[in-house]
Amino acid sequence: METPPIASIGALVGEPARALMLDALMDGRALTASELADRAGITRQTASAHLARLTDGGLLSLERQGRHRYFRLGGEEVAAVLESLMLLGERRSSAALxxxxxxxxxxxxxxxxxxxxxxxxxxxxxxxxxxxxxxxxxxxxxxxxxxxxxxxxxxxxxxxxxxxxxxxxxxxxxxxxxxxxxxxxxxxxxxxxxxxxxxxxxxxxxxxxxxxxxxxxxxxxxxxx
Amino acid sequence: METPPIASIGALVGEPARALMLDALMDGRALTASELADRAGITRQTASAHLARLTDGGLLSLERQGRHRYFRLGGEEVAAVLESLMLLGERRSSAALxxxxxxxxxxxxxxxxxxxxxxxxxxxxxxxxxxxxxxxxxxxxxxxxxxxxxxxxxxxxxxxxxxxxxxxxxxxxxxxxxxxxxxxxxxxxxxxxxxxxxxxxxxxxxxxxxxxxxxxxxxxxxxxx
DNA sequence: ACGATAATTCGATGGAGAACGAATCGTGGA
DNA sequence: TCCACGATTCGTTCTCCATCGAATTATCGT
Structure with a gap:
């Protein structure tokens, strides 16, 4: 039984540290790998692995600038997915509401x-x-x-x-x-x-x-x- | 560092067996637990655990009918999330295209x-x-x-x-x-x-x-x- | 009342992957 | 040229959870 495409994307978003990084990028700005590591509360090594997977999966796009690596969301479709996930998430957790x-x-x-x-x-x-x-x-x-x-x-x-x-x-x-x-x-x-x-x-x-x-x-x- | 809401939903969708079940329900029909287990290629016990988590997470709604349990998608928002995930998934895997x-x-x-x-x-x-x-x-x-x-x-x-x-x-x-x-x-x-x-x-x-x-x-x- | 079938719970096993320390690579500045 | 700093790679550990066998509960048909 092969894994459907939605599962691979869901798995990418489904990891707490990665979700925190994606959430931090939802404002459309580009952040460096270190900044994203701090946002997610993990070390740089771990963040590097996560970012590689997210970029490989098309959720992030990468821009090299000197010794910095700037990551931003992969496009409108990615933002749309995250928005709809937030919409669904809010429905249950009335905390934010x-x-x-x-x-x-x-x-x-x-x-x-x-x-x-x-x-x-x-x-x-x-x-x-x-x-x-x-x-x-x-x-x-x-x-x-x-x-x-x-x-x-x-x-x-x-x-x-x-x-x-x-x-x-x-x-x-x-x-x-x-x-x-x-x-x-x-x-x-x-x-x-x-x-x-x-x-x-x-x-x-x-x-x-x-x-x-x-x-x-x-x-x-x-x-x- | 707490896990954001999008992560819990993403994790639910991110498991291959669960994704197959959600995919099978995308036509809007209601299926029984056993049917979903077969679709996902797993045993009934495993499917039961998955379905409990999906229902608990609001992705599925449950309707008891005699000794059968019919599961269907939790609502329009759930379908919207899955649709946007498919849209994003197709962009990369040109197989289906x-x-x-x-x-x-x-x-x-x-x-x-x-x-x-x-x-x-x-x-x-x-x-x-x-x-x-x-x-x-x-x-x-x-x-x-x-x-x-x-x-x-x-x-x-x-x-x-x-x-x-x-x-x-x-x-x-x-x-x-x-x-x-x-x-x-x-x-x-x-x-x-x-x-x-x-x-x-x-x-x-x-x-x-x-x-x-x-x-x-x-x-x-x-x-x- | 009694088997038959649907579904769940429990316990044990195994594997995937998240995490970090240490070392390495690459670029920019002095 | 050398150092500093951002980022990655490697190896190891450890936690989580998907999976299944076996037993249990629930409901239908007869």
């Missing part, structure tokens, strides 16, 4: 886009103001949406016609609602970070709004943070 | 709705003929869609306002495109099976179109199977 005021539930990065209450509110805002339309099964910008993104100085045109999906919905594991993912979602989060509407909070995935961000979200999206 | 003519790629059941080329074509048809609309982030039936479902004798009204999402998109792991899921997708597949447009093919997930089905898909959806 019991603290709905945690910074991570307010706003966090999910791979390369925005999640949490702010992420959901953002999609609601784009949707409610008619900035996004659906052409068949695809999400597109409406004329008013195109105008909004031009005001934000986001070059949405360059995001189209790429292999990656322009815009898609991602189910938020903490809010149980959709937020915006895909190239457009990634561009938005990048914009928020570049312009310091949001700043990363230490080593967690949490994102804290700045005063400038509060003004921006109110002005452009009618969201009061 | 090399045989695009397999019956399972033509048409199969994905939890409780239709997947494969036929599932994708069905969504394309509904979409292309304007039978479905998107109200914000939700999928809804258009007036013409309501009419079509009435012709098919599917009581779509009773599917609304339930806890389960009325209609949603599910990413097809073999076609890399969306097909229709949610309550509406489940009702459609149920209709196809009840009216024998499609019949199950042995113990696999594959679905074979009948002559009546070929006529029906052509007449109502303009799909030539």
């Amino acid at each position: 019991a603290r709905p005021r945690s910074p991570e539930r307010c706003a966090r990065s999910c791979y390369d886009h925005l999640a949490g209450r702010l992420g959901v509110a953002l999609l609601d805002s784009l949707d409610g103001q008619g900035h996004i339309e659906t052409c068949g099964t695809r999400l597109l910008l409406s004329p008013s949406g195109e105008k909004l993104f031009a005001q934000l100085d986001i070059d949405w045109r360059s995001l189209q016609h790429r292999r990656r999906s322009f815009a898609r919905l991602c189910l938020d594991w903490s809010e149980r609602r959709h937020h915006l993912a895909g190239a457009l979602g990634a561009a938005l989060l990048a914009h928020f970070l570049e312009n310091r509407w949001l700043v990363r909070s230490g080593e967690t995935r949490a994102l804290m709004p700045t005063d400038r961000g509060r003004r921006g979200f109110g002005e452009y999206f009618e969201i009061s943070v | 090399a045989r695009p003519r397999s019956p399972e790629r033509c048409a199969r059941s994905c939890y409780d709705h239709l997947a494969g080329r036929l599932g994708v074509a069905l969504l394309d048809s509904l979409d292309g003929q304007g039978h479905i609309e998107t109200c914000g982030t939700r999928l809804l039936l258009s007036p013409s869609g309501e009419k079509l479902f009435a012709q098919l004798d599917i009581d779509w009204r009773s599917l609304q306002h339930r806890r389960r999402s009325f209609a949603r998109l599910c990413l097809d792991w073999s076609e890399r495109r969306h097909h229709l899921a949610g309550a509406l997708g489940a009702a459609l597949l149920a209709h196809f099976l009840e009216n024998r447009w499609l019949v199950r093919s042995g113990e696999t997930r594959a679905l074979m179109p009948t002559d009546r089905g070929r006529r029906g898909f052509g007449e109502y959806f303009e799909i030539s199977v």
